[in-house]
Amino acid sequence: MRRKSALLLAVLSLFSVPFVGQRFFAAYFFVSLCIAFCVERKAFRFLLKRPYILALAFFLIPLPLLLGGGRKNFLMGLHMAGKMTLFLLWLGILLDSIRLPELMAFFEKAGAKDLGVKVTVALNLLPLFAESARTTWEALKLKKGKTTPSLFFHFVRTFLINSVRTAENLARAAYLRGVGYDDLGSDR
Amino acid sequence: MRNEPRNFAYIVVFGTIWGLVEIGLGSLLHALNIPLKGSILTALTAGVALTGRIFAPQRGSLLQMGLIAAFLKIFSFGGSIALPLLGIMEEALILEGTLIVGGITLPAYIAAGGLAVLWTPVHFLFVNGILITGKFHLYYDLLLRMLSGITGLGRERAALLFLLLALFLFLVGALAGVLAWYLGRDVKRSALP
Numbered sequence: 001m002r003r004k005s006a007l008l009l010a011v012l013s014l015f016s017v018p019f020v021g022q023r024f025f026a027a028y029f030f031v032s033l034c035i036a037f038c039v040e041r042k043a044f045r046f047l048l049k050r051p052y053i054l055a056l057a058f059f060l061i062p063l064p065l066l067l068g069g070g071r072k073n074f075l076m077g078l079h080m081a082g083k084m085t086l087f088l089l090w091l092g093i094l095l096d097s098i099r100l101p102e103l104m105a106f107f108e109k110a111g112a113k114d115l116g117v118k119v120t121v122a123l124n125l126l127p128l129f130a131e132s133a134r135t136t137w138e139a140l141k142l143k144k145g146k147t148t149p150s151l152f153f154h155f156v157r158t159f160l161i162n163s164v165r166t167a168e169n170l171a172r173a174a175y176l177r178g179v180g181y182d183d184l185g186s187d188r
Numbered sequence: 189m190r191n192e193p194r195n196f197a198y199i200v201v202f203g204t205i206w207g208l209v210e211i212g213l214g215s216l217l218h219a220l221n222i223p224l225k226g227s228i229l230t231a232l233t234a235g236v237a238l239t240g241r242i243f244a245p246q247r248g249s250l251l252q253m254g255l256i257a258a259f260l261k262i263f264s265f266g267g268s269i270a271l272p273l274l275g276i277m278e279e280a281l282i283l284e285g286t287l288i289v290g291g292i293t294l295p296a297y298i299a300a301g302g303l304a305v306l307w308t309p310v311h312f313l314f315v316n317g318i319l320i321t322g323k324f325h326l327y328y329d330l331l332l333r334m335l336s337g338i339t340g341l342g343r344e345r346a347a348l349l350f351l352l353l354a355l356f357l358f359l360v361g362a363l364a365g366v367l368a369w370y371l372g373r374d375v376k377r378s379a380l381p
Binding site: 080107123125126130133157160161164165166167172174179 | 192193196197200202207208212239323374375378379
């Protein structure tokens with residue numbers, strides 16, 4: 001229940017953050033931080049990460065100076081830093097409150113059949129394709145000698161032909177393992 | 189063999205290639221920090237996805253390829269992952285939506301590629317200028333300054349600069365669509381005799 005309310009609050013906050021004006025931002029920022037603290041304390045860990053500290057420092061010091069300095073530009077940098085903090089905080093809470101099996105089930109309901117299997121197979125195919133791309137490129141370079149636009153075209157064509165052949169083998173394997181049997185009906 | 193396993197296999201394979209391009213070339217372009225790197229990457233990935241649609245013609249296949257590419261992108265190096273994921277899903281939605289309206293035809297491929305690449309500056313302005321910082325004019329100025337630097341035209345001619353950018357990006361995307369259309373057919377003839 002708490003996770004679902006965190007998800008809902010994260011979605012609402014992510015949509016509302018961009019539309020809060022500078023005048024009400026301080027109050028909004030404080031309330032939002034309090035709610036986030038009650039919902040998910042772990043999400044505040046990103047405040048200690050180096051990229052966040054660097055971005056915060058950029059918004060607070062170099063950016064107002066680049067824009068001409070002065071109180072107005074400093075307040076604008078502060079406003080931007082605040083929005084970035086809230087955006088990253090609620091994004092972290094959103095990602096923490098999403099469970100992968102639930103997300104997969106949602107996509108399956110939306111029509112993406114066997115998405116979990118597809119992602120798993122894709123993860124296994126990734127190094128295979130990276131290796132195939134590398135060997136194809138090296139073989140073509142050995143044959144043609146120098147890098148030209150036509151070499152690039154031949155590379156893409158050869159790589160895609162290899163990939164399509166892999167897909168055909170994969171289709172046969174998927175068929176043998178029962179992909180698509182659900183739609184055959186009771187007389188299968 | 190029925191079409192279901194074939195659709196399954198082609199969605200997986202082209203989703204993986206899309207993810208591979210996003211991870212490999214995306215990281216390279218990010219490191220080189222060249223202008224319009226997002227548009228270049230979108231043109232390439234749109235080309236891959238549209239080629240894949242020739243082999244997996246069922247409705248929704250581009251969305252599934254996009255989902256697979258987005259899952260693979262999670263494993264890439266780099267700072268922010270959520271924003272490229274949003275970009276990938278936006279691209280998949282545009283490609284799928286255009287092909288649902290136009291069907292699997294050459295004009296639809298041209299429109300899909302063109303619209304997907306045309307969306308990249310909108311994504312840049314929306315994500316950075318509205319969603320994260322809320323300072324749209326800063327990013328608008330940044331884009332305008334870059335365009336002015338590239339073309340040599342003054343910043344006061346903003347309408348012309350944005351029109352030129354839109355035209356250029358649409359042409360790049362359309363070219364990716366045309367290449368995907370012909371390359372897909374050529375590969376189909378060669379690989380599946």
